Amino acid sequence: MTALTSPLDGGWRRYAVRLLTRSDLASSFGAIVIALLVGAVLILAAGADVVTAYRTLWTGAFGSPQNVANTLVETVPLALVGVGVALSFRAGLFNIGAEGQLLLGGVAAALAGLALGGAPMPVVLPAMMAAGILAGAAWASVAALLRVHLGTNEVLSTIMLNYIAVFLVDYLLNGPARDPASPLARTAALPPSAILPVLVPHTTLHAGILVAVAAAAIGQLYLSRHVWGLRLAATGLNPAAARNAGLPVRRILLSTLAVSGALAGLAGMCQVSGVQGRMITNLSPGYGYTAIVVALLGRSSPAGTLVAALFFGALTVGGAAMETGVGVPASVVTIIQYLVVLLLVAHSALRLVRGAAPRAQEV
Numbered sequence: 421m422t423a424l425t426s427p428l429d430g431g432w433r434r435y436a437v438r439l440l441t442r443s444d445l446a447s448s449f450g451a452i453v454i455a456l457l458v459g460a461v462l463i464l465a466a467g468a469d470v471v472t473a474y475r476t477l478w479t480g481a482f483g484s485p486q487n488v489a490n491t492l493v494e495t496v497p498l499a500l501v502g503v504g505v506a507l508s509f510r511a512g513l514f515n516i517g518a519e520g521q522l523l524l525g526g527v528a529a530a531l532a533g534l535a536l537g538g539a540p541m542p543v544v545l546p547a548m549m550a551a552g553i554l555a556g557a558a559w560a561s562v563a564a565l566l567r568v569h570l571g572t573n574e575v576l577s578t579i580m581l582n583y584i585a586v587f588l589v590d591y592l593l594n595g596p597a598r599d600p601a602s603p604l605a606r607t608a609a610l611p612p613s614a615i616l617p618v619l620v621p622h623t624t625l626h627a628g629i630l631v632a633v634a635a636a637a638i639g640q641l642y643l644s645r646h647v648w649g650l651r652l653a654a655t656g657l658n659p660a661a662a663r664n665a666g667l668p669v670r671r672i673l674l675s676t677l678a679v680s681g682a683l684a685g686l687a688g689m690c691q692v693s694g695v696q697g698r699m700i701t702n703l704s705p706g707y708g709y710t711a712i713v714v715a716l717l718g719r720s721s722p723a724g725t726l727v728a729a730l731f732f733g734a735l736t737v738g739g740a741a742m743e744t745g746v747g748v749p750a751s752v753v754t755i756i757q758y759l760v761v762l763l764l765v766a767h768s769a770l771r772l773v774r775g776a777a778p779r780a781q782e783v
Contacts, residue, residue, distance in 0.1 A: 447764060448717070448719070448764060450763075451759075451760045451761075451763035451764045452731075452760055454759075454763055455755075455756045455757075455759040455760040455763065456474075456756060458755070458756070458759055459752055459753075459755065459756040459759075460474075462752045462755065463748050463752060466747070466748050466749065466752070467747075468746050468747060468748050469746075472746055473742050473746045473748050474742075476738070476741055476742045476745045476746050477735070477738035477739060477741065477742045477753075478738060479738075479741070480737060480738040480739075480740065480741020480742060480745070481733075481734035481735075481737045481738035481741070482734065482738075485620060485622075485623055486622075486623050486624070487737065487741075488623075488625075489620060489623035489624050489625035490624060490737045491730070491733045491734045491737045491738075492625055492629045492730075492733070493624055493625060493626065493628075493629070493694070493695065493733075494732075494733035494736050494737055495629065495632065495726075495729045495730045495732075495733035496626075496628040496629055496631070496632045496687070496690050496691075496694070497522070497687040497688075497690065497691055497704070497707040497711070498707060498710060498711050498714050498729035498732055498733060499632040499633075499635070499636060499714075499725065499726050499729035499730075500631070500632050500635055500683050500684070500686055500687035500690065501518045501522060501683060501684045501687045501707055501708055501711035501714075502711040502712075502714035502715045502718065502725040502726075502728065502729050503632075503635050503636050503639045503683055503715075503722045503725050503726070504518065504679060504680035504681065504682070504683030504684055504711075505518055505680060505711050505712050505714075505715040505725075506639070506715040506718060506720045506721065506722055506724075506725045507639060507643075507652070507676055507679060507680055507683075507722070508676055508677060508680040509656070509715060509720040510643065510652055510653050510656050510676075510720050511652045511653075511655055511656045511672060511673060511676040511677075512655060512656035512657070512659060513567070513574055513656075513673060513676060513677055513680075514574060514575045514578075515560065515563075515574065515578055515677060515680045515681070516574075516575055516578045516579050516582070516709075516712065517559070517560060517563060517577075517578025517579065517581045517582050517585075517681070517708070518680070518681070518684040518707075518708035518709075518711055518712070519582050519585075519586075519684075519704060519706065519707070519708025519709055520559060520578075520581050520582035520583075520584070520585025520586065520708070521555075521556040521559045521560050521585070521680075521681040521684035521685055521688075521708070522556065522684045522685065522687050522688040522691075522703070522704050522707060522708050523585050523586065523589045523688060523703060523704060524555045524556060524559050524585050524588070524589065524685065524688070525551075525552035525553070525555045525556040525684060525685025525686060525687065525688030525689055526552065526589075526685075526688030526689060526691055526692045526699050526703045526704075527555070527589050527592055527593070527597065527607075527688075527699045528551040528552055528554070528555035528685070528688075528689075529548040529549070529551050529552040529555075529685075529688060529689035529692050529693065529699075530548075530597075530607045530610065530692045530698060530699035531551070531597060531607070531699075532544075532547050532548045532550075532551035533547075533548045533610045533611070533614030533692075533693065534607060534608060534610065534611075534614070536548075536613075536614070537610070537611035537613065537614060538611075538613075539613060540613055541612075541613040541614075541617075543613075544611075544613045544614045545613075545614065545616065545693070548614060548689050548692075548693055549631075549686060549689055551689070552685040552686050552688050552689030552692075553682040553685050553686050553689075554682075554685070555685045555688075556681040556682050556683070556684045556685020556686065556688065557678040557679070557681045557682040557685065558681070559581060559585060559681055559685075560578075560677045560678055560680055560681020560682070560684070561674065561677065561678050561681065562577070562581060563577040563578045563581060563677060564673060564674045564676075564677035564678060565674070567673060567677070568670045568673050568674060574677070582708070589699075589701065590605065590701060593605040593606055593607065593699065593700070593701055597699070599698075604700075605700070605701045606698055606699060606700045606701070607698045607699040607700075608698065609697055609698050610692070610693065610697050610698055614693060615693055615694070615697060616628055616690065616693045616694040624695075626690075626693075626694035626695070627694070628690035628693075628694045631686065631690060632690075632726065632729075633726065635683060635686070635722070636722045636723055636725065636726035637722075637723075638722075639722030640721065640722040640723045642722075643721075643722065648672075651667050651668075651672055652672055652676055654667065655667060655669050655672045655673070684708060687707065688703065688704075691703050691704065691707075710732065710757075711729075713732075713757065713758060713761050714728045714729050714732055715728075716761045716764065716765070717731070717732075717760060717761055717764065719764075732757055735753045735756060735757055736753065738753070739752070739753030739754075
């Protein structure tokens with residue numbers, strides 16, 4: 421058994437990769453429509469009017485410049501983390517550790533911003549981005565090294581690393597990095613030079629949305645046009661064949677997980693610099709986990725993941741407005757989100773089963 425061999429290199433890994441990447445626009449649209457219909461039934465069961473509830477959801481997400489800004493701000497971390505997760509999916513890797521990578525990226529960015537607070541913004545913001553990227557990439561690389569050298573299941577290692585990251589951040593915010601002027605577990609407020617610029621005056625929309633769009637665009641071009649992206653996809657479809665073809669599988673796996681973690685760390689920086697203005701313990705309400713679902717809905721395509729992140733961001737922001745305006749529980753939105761993915765996975769699995777049946781008969 422080589423260092424790269426593990427049970428995850430078997431049939432179920434190849435099946436999962438095909439499951440994550442095989443779909444079309446019609447199936448995605450159909451899954452969304454069915455999920456919204458199920459949501460309509462739940463809204464009726466809650467005693468509310470469906471048309472009014474969905475209208476409130478829409479206006480809550482897009483009804484005013486500030487609502488649009490809130491939706492786009494919610495899209496930023498989901499898109500950045502989701503693109504990184506999508507890239508790992510394409511390589512046949514399952515990065516479940518984006519939550520911890522995001523948190524460590526956030527705390528590293530905050531510490532960099534505080535350390536360089538006297539410098540001008542063109543110096544501070546790139547340094548914070550670099551700190552977030554390096555922290556996220558380094559944390560993901562731990563799981564990558566365990567994967568390529570010991571054959572450790574990256575699903576298990578990234579989940580365990582999440583717990584370590586959470587407690588490490590908690591220690592830092594209650595100890596060395598804590599604001600001495602506050603009893604709360606948080607850093608001191610970032611200086612103005614460490615805050616992402618607001619793009620639209622009188623709204624909360626910050627420049628992180630440009631970073632998210634750029635990451636999705638670069639990721640899409642990387643996968644479709646760059647030779648390394650094609651090698652990444654080949655490794656994900658069949659790592660054994662990729663090795664036999666002479667591809668540097670170890671380097672591909674290492675670099676892919678590192679890039680995935682880097683994007684999660686960058687998302688943490690955007691939350692610290694664009695939303696909170698400091699590092700706090702509850703920086704993320706679970707973006708690292710929700711982004712996995714976003715990447716699934718985006719069919720492991722960076723461009724599709726960006727659109728899926730916008731859809732999830734709109735549902736989250738609009739769902740809060742629907743709860744306060746109509747009285748429909750926000751959990752209905754969560755059901756809709758995850759039902760969309762379940763339907764897509766079920767559709768892809770059905771296609772795979774139907775495709776396997778004729779081949780079995782031929783044998």
